[in-house]
Amino acid sequence: xxxxxxxxxxxxxxxxxxxxxxxxxxxxxxxxxxxxxxxxxxxxxxxxxxxxxxxxxxxxxxxxxxxxxxxxxxxxxxxxxxxxxxxxxxxxxxxxxxxxxxxxxxxxxxxxxxxxxxxxxxxxxxxxxxxxxxxxxxxxxxxxxxxxxxxxxxxxxxxxxxxxxxxxxxxxxxxxxxxxxxxxxxxxxxxxxxxxxxxxxxxxxxxxxxxxxx
Amino acid sequence: xxxxxxxxxxxxxxxxxxxxxxxxxxxxxxxxxxxxxxxxxxxxxxxxxxxxxxxxxxxxxxxxxxxxxxxxxxxxxxxxxxxxxxxxxxxxxxxxxxxxxxxxxxxxxxxxxxxxxxxxxxxxxxxxxxxxxxxxxxxxxxxxxxxxxxxxxxxxxxxxxxxxxxxxxxxxxxxxxxxxxxxxxxxxxxxxxxxxxxxxxxxxxxxxxxxxxx
DNA sequence: GCATTTGTCTAGCGGTCGCTACAGAAATGA
DNA sequence: TCATTTCTGTAGCGACCGCTAGACAAATGC
Numbered sequence: 001x002x003x004x005x006x007x008x009x010x011x012x013x014x015x016x017x018x019x020x021x022x023x024x025x026x027x028x029x030x031x032x033x034x035x036x037x038x039x040x041x042x043x044x045x046x047x048x049x050x051x052x053x054x055x056x057x058x059x060x061x062x063x064x065x066x067x068x069x070x071x072x073x074x075x076x077x078x079x080x081x082x083x084x085x086x087x088x089x090x091x092x093x094x095x096x097x098x099x100x101x102x103x104x105x106x107x108x109x110x111x112x113x114x115x116x117x118x119x120x121x122x123x124x125x126x127x128x129x130x131x132x133x134x135x136x137x138x139x140x141x142x143x144x145x146x147x148x149x150x151x152x153x154x155x156x157x158x159x160x161x162x163x164x165x166x167x168x169x170x171x172x173x174x175x176x177x178x179x180x181x182x183x184x185x186x187x188x189x190x191x192x193x194x195x196x197x198x199x200x201x202x203x204x205x206x207x208x209x210x211x212x213x214x
Numbered sequence: 215x216x217x218x219x220x221x222x223x224x225x226x227x228x229x230x231x232x233x234x235x236x237x238x239x240x241x242x243x244x245x246x247x248x249x250x251x252x253x254x255x256x257x258x259x260x261x262x263x264x265x266x267x268x269x270x271x272x273x274x275x276x277x278x279x280x281x282x283x284x285x286x287x288x289x290x291x292x293x294x295x296x297x298x299x300x301x302x303x304x305x306x307x308x309x310x311x312x313x314x315x316x317x318x319x320x321x322x323x324x325x326x327x328x329x330x331x332x333x334x335x336x337x338x339x340x341x342x343x344x345x346x347x348x349x350x351x352x353x354x355x356x357x358x359x360x361x362x363x364x365x366x367x368x369x370x371x372x373x374x375x376x377x378x379x380x381x382x383x384x385x386x387x388x389x390x391x392x393x394x395x396x397x398x399x400x401x402x403x404x405x406x407x408x409x410x411x412x413x414x415x416x417x418x419x420x421x422x423x424x425x426x427x428x
Numbered sequence: 429g430c431a432t433t434t435g436t437c438t439a440g441c442g443g444t445c446g447c448t449a450c451a452g453a454a455a456t457g458a
Numbered sequence: 459t460c461a462t463t464t465c466t467g468t469a470g471c472g473a474c475c476g477c478t479a480g481a482c483a484a485a486t487g488c
Contacts, residue, residue: 021456021464023462023463024463026465050444050446051445063448064467066448071446129347133261133343133344179421185399186395203393206390207424209423210424235433235434235486236434237432238434239485241435265477274436275438280478281435285476
């Protein structure tokens with residue numbers, strides 16, 4: 001079995017998205033359960049969230065979890081993907097939508113201050129924290145690759161502005177990108193340690209002061 | 215029993231520090247074993263390091279560990295204290311020994327780049343990482359308090375320079391201190407994610423560029 | 429020698445971990 | 459109606475978790 005979920009294998013429409021399957025229907029909403037798992041992993045991290053914790057917050061039995069999401073690893077991977085599209089995309093959007101790298105990173109840092117302290121959900125960034133001190137190396141490396149990919153995206157956005165003459169030719173895109181990434185990571189840690197939105201916004205202000213004048 | 219180690223209770227001299235006790239002597243060097251435990255906790259964090267891992271790297275039996283160090287929590291606390299004096303004191307030293315806050319923080323950031331990537335030991339900072347995703351709230355809070363205390367120390371050093379007229383009176387000591395702390399935390403995360411000493415030193419350079427001109 | 433003190437060794441406690449076998453329940457198509 | 463398909467609930471698997479009881483080993487003071 002290649003797919004991790006039987007009812008969503010190729011050729012058969014997913015349950016709950018219109019085409020009802022043949023057997024007994026699922027007694028819970030898959031998206032809602034996934035969101036509950038997302039919040040649990042976001043708050044406590046991969047290893048510190050047990051399958052028993054998950055079934056409790058998702059309000060389903062263990063076999064239902066395994067039937068719907070595969071094993072714990074698969075569920076976490078799906079959670080990370082969902083997090084990326086629902087909560088962790090503000091940076092990519094900022095880089096893509098703003099006219100310059102400078103404006104994109106300014107917006108990214110300001111929005112990070114808001115996102116990382118938003119009420120009603122865990123503070124900080126799931127990708128930065130959820131696999132720290134994880135004894136499953138694949139999980140730890142998977143999130144590390146995401147972090148480094150984010151920094152690489154910042155770097156290429158800066159390099160594009162340098163190539164277009166919007167930034168001085170001597171601008172070190174890689175260093176500036178790493179600085180931005182480190183700042184984001186520091187802000188996320190600060191949020192976890194109790195910093196308020198205003199305090200994070202003040203950090204963003206300072207971080208932007210180093211930006212080369214275009 | 216109040217003390218966590220029988221052979222070091224008040225009134226009786228510690229074993230291995232000159233005054234031999236009465237019973238069978240310890241078959242291992244306590245300081246060496248503690249150092250091994252320190253490295254294990256530093257690399258993998260509190261929860262991801264099991265007692266079984268500890269006895270293996272310390273090369274002692276389980277009852278010996280409990281007799282010499284108390285339980286896992288006590289051993290970790292002693293490790294954190296040892297880490298603070300042996301590896302984590304460069305920041306306090308920099309603030310105390312340099313003539314100005316600016317010089318102290320400059321040295322702190324530069325030394326962090328070296329310390330966090332030193333060969334032969336885990337990268338990054340134990341206090342920043344070892345209790346992330348920890349399901350023992352006391353341990354998590356203990357390290358969080360240390361992080362926030364470090365930032366408070368930076369703040370008071372900056373405030374002292376402001377009071378002495380070495381920095382502009384409008385300098386926001388708290389914000390500048392938090393910025394420095396966030397930068398240190400971001401550098402530590404970067405070290406864990408594979409950044410080299412040179413890359414971290416470049417981050418320190420950028421971070422210092424925002425410092426107000428005194 | 430001998431009682432006392434202390435450390436080490438083997439073995440195993442109760443608990444939780446991620447995960448699954450199996451039987452029954454609830455839908456389908458014929 | 460009834461076989462087929464799929465999901466759910468109970469119950470429990472082997473492995474590891476932190477930790478400890480109890481027997482033996484090795485030092486001391488007398």
